[in-house]
Amino acid sequence: MSSTWAILHSPACTAIWEVRVHEAPLWRYWGPRLPDGVVPPAPLRHERPEPSFSLHHDVPLSLFPGVGMGWFGAPALAAHRAGLDWTHAATRCSIETLAQDTLRFELIDAVADLAIAITARLDPESDVLTLSTTLTNTGKAVLDVSWLASACLPLPPEAHSVLSYTGRHNSEFVGVEDTLSRSGWRRENRRGLTSHDSFPGALVQCADGTAYGAQLAWSGNHIQSIDWLDDGRRQWLLGEGLAPGELRLNPGDSITTPEVLATVSAQGMDGVSQAFHRAIRTRILWPGGAMSPRKVHLNTWEGFYFDHDLDALKELADAAADLGIERFVLDDGWFAGRDDDTSSLGDWWPDPVKYPQGLAPLAHHVTGLGMEFGLWVEPEMVNPDSGLYRAHPEWALHVDGRPLLTARNQLVLDMSLPQVRTYLFGAIALLLRELPIAYLKWDHNRDLTHAGNRASYRAQVLGTYELMAWLRAAFPAVEIESCAGGGGRIDAGIVAQSHRFWTSDCIDAVSRVSIQRGFLRFMPPELMGSHVGACPAHSTGRMQAMDFRSGVALPGHFGVELDVRQLDQADREELAEAIARYKRLRGQFHQGHVWQGEAGDHVLWQAHGGWHDLLLHVTRTAPTSWRHAPHLRLPMLDPAQTYRVEPEQGEAREIAGSWLIRSGLPLPPMKGEAVLIYRLTAV
Numbered sequence: 001m002s003s004t005w006a007i008l009h010s011p012a013c014t015a016i017w018e019v020r021v022h023e024a025p026l027w028r029y030w031g032p033r034l035p036d037g038v039v040p041p042a043p044l045r046h047e048r049p050e051p052s053f054s055l056h057h058d059v060p061l062s063l064f065p066g067v068g069m070g071w072f073g074a075p076a077l078a079a080h081r082a083g084l085d086w087t088h089a090a091t092r093c094s095i096e097t098l099a100q101d102t103l104r105f106e107l108i109d110a111v112a113d114l115a116i117a118i119t120a121r122l123d124p125e126s127d128v129l130t131l132s133t134t135l136t137n138t139g140k141a142v143l144d145v146s147w148l149a150s151a152c153l154p155l156p157p158e159a160h161s162v163l164s165y166t167g168r169h170n171s172e173f174v175g176v177e178d179t180l181s182r183s184g185w186r187r188e189n190r191r192g193l194t195s196h197d198s199f200p201g202a203l204v205q206c207a208d209g210t211a212y213g214a215q216l217a218w219s220g221n222h223i224q225s226i227d228w229l230d231d232g233r234r235q236w237l238l239g240e241g242l243a244p245g246e247l248r249l250n251p252g253d254s255i256t257t258p259e260v261l262a263t264v265s266a267q268g269m270d271g272v273s274q275a276f277h278r279a280i281r282t283r284i285l286w287p288g289g290a291m292s293p294r295k296v297h298l299n300t301w302e303g304f305y306f307d308h309d310l311d312a313l314k315e316l317a318d319a320a321a322d323l324g325i326e327r328f329v330l331d332d333g334w335f336a337g338r339d340d341d342t343s344s345l346g347d348w349w350p351d352p353v354k355y356p357q358g359l360a361p362l363a364h365h366v367t368g369l370g371m372e373f374g375l376w377v378e379p380e381m382v383n384p385d386s387g388l389y390r391a392h393p394e395w396a397l398h399v400d401g402r403p404l405l406t407a408r409n410q411l412v413l414d415m416s417l418p419q420v421r422t423y424l425f426g427a428i429a430l431l432l433r434e435l436p437i438a439y440l441k442w443d444h445n446r447d448l449t450h451a452g453n454r455a456s457y458r459a460q461v462l463g464t465y466e467l468m469a470w471l472r473a474a475f476p477a478v479e480i481e482s483c484a485g486g487g488g489r490i491d492a493g494i495v496a497q498s499h500r501f502w503t504s505d506c507i508d509a510v511s512r513v514s515i516q517r518g519f520l521r522f523m524p525p526e527l528m529g530s531h532v533g534a535c536p537a538h539s540t541g542r543m544q545a546m547d548f549r550s551g552v553a554l555p556g557h558f559g560v561e562l563d564v565r566q567l568d569q570a571d572r573e574e575l576a577e578a579i580a581r582y583k584r585l586r587g588q589f590h591q592g593h594v595w596q597g598e599a600g601d602h603v604l605w606q607a608h609g610g611w612h613d614l615l616l617h618v619t620r621t622a623p624t625s626w627r628h629a630p631h632l633r634l635p636m637l638d639p640a641q642t643y644r645v646e647p648e649q650g651e652a653r654e655i656a657g658s659w660l661i662r663s664g665l666p667l668p669p670m671k672g673e674a675v676l677i678y679r680l681t682a683v
């Protein structure tokens, strides 16, 4: 039987499949770009004689590995019909070219009565391969599905370690590097939303410096696994995590998985991050069609918590406007009866005691000062102590006979119910119609537990996406921030409905350094909410100088989260300068590439921009133990260029690119916690 090749190229990547009529396409290559016209020298099975004690029919890694028919690795599908039809292997394969960069593989399993369509797009702009899978039950009985991978990716034998991220509230993006071995690697999230403790993606490093990355565009449960294969390669599976009974397909029904964004770079992890940033940027739907400069925020949370007083908030707005702040976000505490976190979620109208004339006086005061007005909501939640719960206890996710499990005193609404979405749309739309609200901070402050008599984690995510899309269609000028107890819902799925992530409730600037560096591995800096907090930091009690706090927040989407009325004169002036500096530099921080590096001695750097014009952001997180400061080696620069290196203070000088690459930029002494910014331009 003859093989043909299915090939996708982007400027930096190539994917090649061996396509045969009676099986799923075999993975032959995914890696750095191969020249046009290069194809495997022979069909795979011609190159590998039958090993001892093995099946006569060799089943190599395919795009859709099956079960029971000779594939002994992890399958892409686990499904059955009342215990039958549990073996899976494609019996027919055809390919459709949907566009120059997009293929659709149509697989039929004529024995198990399944149709599987896998769409693969290798985007020439981003170098990101986007994969998703559609499964159709073509049989006559219900198909129970317990696992359906979004994508099965090959990793080369040189892959030696995987960097993934764990964490918790106040400590997001804790990097975990695991050595890949012949034992399996697996990360799983069962918290019902993206989660703090298992970001849905990872980066894989190879001995030759090549790096691979993948992330699942999904805001719910997920699984990813990497397993060693008999030919030395590894398979990387990513997909949604399904609870028992959660996915049952009736005859004729289909399900399409969330997408996986995957990429490979010969430039290592920075190359992977840059490709992700390009891809994520194309997924954001900005009001007006293009990103506007990311406005400086004032968020009321840590300055005021639930203690809302109209006059004090107006004074805060005055002080914020004086500092150059551009958007005032009224956080939790504004709605009916919300004096602490024990009540009122669900009752989305202004508290009549705190706001006797509603929010209009404050909102108009804010807009009158030239700032935008933003509002915090947590639509998917309800407190048992709320009007909404008293009217509709059945709207909260529950399992009959089991106790309700609260977290932060709240329950989760069943977003799969149209009446819930209609209620929430109505309540939020009323606010958006009546008030000059340009921005919603959309929170989700607990994990899901027993999500419905029939498990409905998946329906929960889809219901939320639907509500967000409905609101966005009705109010296209309103931006949305995705928040979940800080960074519990940061993923490429919700990016289609949002414009900013609240990266972490921890605003301690030292803690923020590693959190933000982890974030930037997957997401671009303009989406990274980063605020200047109070001193001492509320989350840690540590004290940090204003210039350090503002320096750490600078490259992201900058904001202020403290009662600026209380600042002493020196801090107020420094903060005003920091805001002006952010406005000067945000255009450059928020476009182009990001590179990250470490110089040793607690000195870390990141650079934003292009190869010939970039901003270098250098952070020291602890006092030195060296007599002389380390030099920063900047491997991404162009060795053929000479660079003008301009510190914010002091003399600019010209240094050869090759010197900066090999020997490095000498640094001045820095305080124990400090940030320096340089501009580097090729002359």
Ligand code: GLA
Residues within 6 Å of the ligand: 301, 331, 332, 376, 443, 445, 483, 484, 485, 486, 502, 504, 505
């Ligand atoms: C979460 C968010 C905070 C704040 C509070 C309000 O913790 O991450 O920024 O909005 O909720 O309750």
